[in-house]
Amino acid sequence: MKNIDPRKYNLSPRIRLQENSSKNIFIVMDRKSRIIMKDGHRISAIAESILDMEEKANISVLTSAPVCSKTRKFLLEKNIMIKEF
Numbered sequence: 001m002k003n004i005d006p007r008k009y010n011l012s013p014r015i016r017l018q019e020n021s022s023k024n025i026f027i028v029m030d031r032k033s034r035i036i037m038k039d040g041h042r043i044s045a046i047a048e049s050i051l052d053m054e055e056k057a058n059i060s061v062l063t064s065a066p067v068c069s070k071t072r073k074f075l076l077e078k079n080i081m082i083k084e085f
Helices: 037-053 069-077
Strands: 002-004 016-019 024-029 058-063 081-084
Touching (some): 037 069, 069 081
Parallel strands (some): 058 081
Antiparallel strands (some): 002 016, 016 024
């Protein structure tokens, strides 16, 4: 996987984005605390910003933290997959 510059999508440089060989884009959240609904809304906004530039991009969240069940459902409704590393 290679890192992507988030400024390409008009995002903060603090956001970590990665892309694999299949051109899937991953939002990397490397932390220990649980991902809650507030984070889910933030992830959704990041995904919308990416989709404005690349309409056919597949977006996923790559995380090591546990994800709240409501947040998981919310992100799946927005077609954002959650993968754990």
